[in-house]
Amino acid sequence: MKIKLAALSLLITCCVHAQESKKGYYKDQWQFPPKDGSMLVTADQQKSLYATEAEMKWFKDAKLGIFVHWGPALLKTNVLSWGRNGERPGAGKPADGGVASDVYDNLYKEFNPVDFDADIWMRQVKSWGAEYIVFTAKHHDGFCFFDAKNTDHNIMNTPFGRDICKELADAAHRSGVKLFWYYSQPDWSHPDCLREKHYENYLPYMKAHIKQLFSSYGKIEGVFWDHLATKYWQWNSYHLYKQMKTWQPGILTNSRMGFGWPLENRGDWDDPEQSLGPVNHHRYWQANLTMTDKWLYSPKGPVKTAETVLGMLIQVAGNGGNLLLNLGPDGKGVFVAKEVEQVDKIGEWMKLYGHTIKNTRRGIYIGGDYGATTQTGNTLYIHVLEKFSENTEPVIVLPELPIKISAAKGVTEGFKTADVKQGKLMLYFEKEAFNKNLDNIVVLTLEEDPSLFERIETWKAIPVSKKEFKVLQSSSLKPKHNAEIIYTTKGNVFSEGIHLKSWWEPAKGDETQTISLEFKTPKHIQTVLLSENMRSHSVRDFDLQTKDVNGIWKTVYNGKTIGEGLRIKCNGDLINGIRLKVNKSEYSTQITAFNVYE
Structure with a gap:
């Protein structure tokens, strides 16, 4: 019997590995040819869909938008659509848990956001400094926030019973906030979506929604598609979007219109998710980031601080993009107080x-160690995000500009003077005032428009190799979160839009959370780069410590938040080691980068 059981176990294991080794075995079933040749397009037809520069201008000027993920799912889970246990047409993996589909799909019958007020939402969006809002009219789970005539799975059949999309559109028009509908082409609750009768039954169903959303609610500025792992022809994307442009002249679209287009550039911009995106991308982009660890209402999730979000907004704007910041309202239709508290601070900033962010374009200096730049006309704003350790004077060194500087002035307090020495632009600051600012901003008036010149690279540093140091840690939650992982996982360095999925996480109850790099030979460290997992910006107080050649540790920098891509400039003294000590962490400490540069 033991031999038979062992043989059976081996057979099952082999089958599982064989199935897992067949990459895409699940998503392949949701991909199939077009119904006919008319659904396929040429490169010229694709180009004809692109927005003009004039149509894109307001979007590029805006820099900040608010994303809203909402739905009846919050009554049972904090994961919108992906918290449903059932088939996932268009996805790469099947569900392996979550709320049973028969329960999930009926939650709308209990959904009653009694405190929802679209005008309050729009006043908040404006007070936060955002210019537009993207709202989930329909997510993958199929629930419609509008009065859809071809399904009962909509807001009109909830206890609330009011067309929320209509109320949002009316309020947006009254307030001057621009409005996008998020619409997921895949629908996990529809029996014909991406199945045998997809073209005959589901596509007309979807088209009826699109016609209603983009022709019955007044001016709609754009659409945020979410195609998952599907092809553009499965949604007849070319013909559908071409028709949408007749309903909404000047409409904009993101890139998720389906894969397989002739040209690489899909839609009007690229949209990296939970990532700051590239520093020198070939086209405009938008970073889609969450205020917590989830897209949906997550009352116990880690809330990002205003300082963290502003740091990301500045980096995004300076590198040619917009920040679309997501908030998840609660079951009563109100934004979470802890999130609002932080976003209100963003609005005050x-x-x-x-004015140094909005109505600008990415600056002539490519983002790097120092921070980022924005520019408009002959005006260049230098946003200094870099911090300085003790005994290190705040001096920013950049390559000399190919343009003469007419004037240099501090927008924030603390700027002293600018000078050009030996082919370098030097910016000098008063240390006490410098340290008080989140972003030290200098405005340069130039004799020529910097957009007429090539952008200038500022950051070519390569981190000290893992071969040069030993990693020590106070503890780790699990083997996969051992500190070594952030040095052995490809992409866990300063990078262009890599979505980091590996991090060091100390064990629960660790009261002395530390990660140390012990150098095999002494190093002159000039810069330290720290980052947290984008979904858990948790650190609220930390020390950066160095070990001198006599083996004595001392604190050289104390900070409150790390966030994404924090750079700390050191004085370059010879040291034997460097240590990150987390003194306070509000949620779960998750460090994705602790890199040092000579």
Whole structure:
């Protein structure tokens, strides 16, 4: 019997490995040819869909938008659509848990956001300094926030019983906030979506929704598709979007219109998710980021601080993109107080310094160690995000500009003077005032428009190799979160839009959370790069410590937040080691980068 059981176990194991080794075995079933040749397009037809530069101008000027993921799912889970246990047409993997589909699909019958007020939402969006809102009219789970005539799975059949999309559109028009509908082409609750009768039954069903959303609610500025792992012809994307442009002249679209287009550039911009995106991308882009760890309402999730979000907004704007910041309202239709508290601070900062972000384009200096730049006309704003350790004077060194500087002035307090020495632009700051600012902003008035010149690279540093140091840690939650992982996983360095999925996480109850790099030979460290997992910006107080050649540790920098891509400039003294000590962490410490540069 033991031999038979062992043989059976081996057979099952082999079958499982064989199935897993067949990459895409699940998503392949949702991909199939077009119904006929008319669904296929040429490169010229694709180009004809692109928005003009004039149509894109307001979007590029805006820099900040608010994303809203919402739905009846929050009554049982904090994961929208992906918290449903059932088939996932268009996805790469099947569900392996979650709320049973028969329960999930009926949650709308209990959904009653009694405190929802579209005008309050729009006033908040404006107060936060955002210019547009993207709202989930329909997510993958199929629930419609509008009065869809071809399904009962909509807001009109909830206890609330009011067309939320209509109320949002009316309020947006009254307030001057621009409105996008998010619409997921795949529908996990529809029996014909991406199945045998997809073209005959599901596509007309979807088209009826699109016609209603983009022809019955007044001016709609754009659409945010979410195609998952599907092809453009499965949604007849070319013909559908071409028709949408007649309903909504000047409409904009993101890139998720389906794979397989002749040209690489899908839609009007690229949209990296939970990532800051590239520093020198070939086209405009938008970073889609969550205020917590989830897209849906997540009351116990880690809330990003205003300082963290502003740091990301500045980096995004300076590198040619917009920040689309997601908030998940609660079951009563109100944004979470802890999130609002932080976004209100963003709004206050935008009132003071938003002019250095809005209505600008990415600057002549490519983002790097120092921070980022924005520019408009002959005006260049240098946003200094870099921090300085003790005994290190705040001096920013950049390559010399190919343009003469007419004037240099501090937008924030603390700027002293600018000078050009030996082919370098030097910016000098008063240390005490510098340290008080989240973003030290300098405005340069130039004699020529910097957009007429090639952008200038500022950051070519390569981190000290893992071969040069030993990694020590106070603890780790699991083997996969051992500190070594952040040095052995490809992409866990400063990068162009890599979605980091590996991090060091100390064990629960660890009261002395530390990660140390012990150098095999002494190093002159100039810069330290720290990052947290994008979904858990948790650190609220930390020390950066160095070990001198006598083996004595001392604190050289104390900070409150790390967030994404924090750079700390050191004085370059010879040291034997460097240590990150987390003194306070509000949620779960998750460090994705602790890199050092000579």
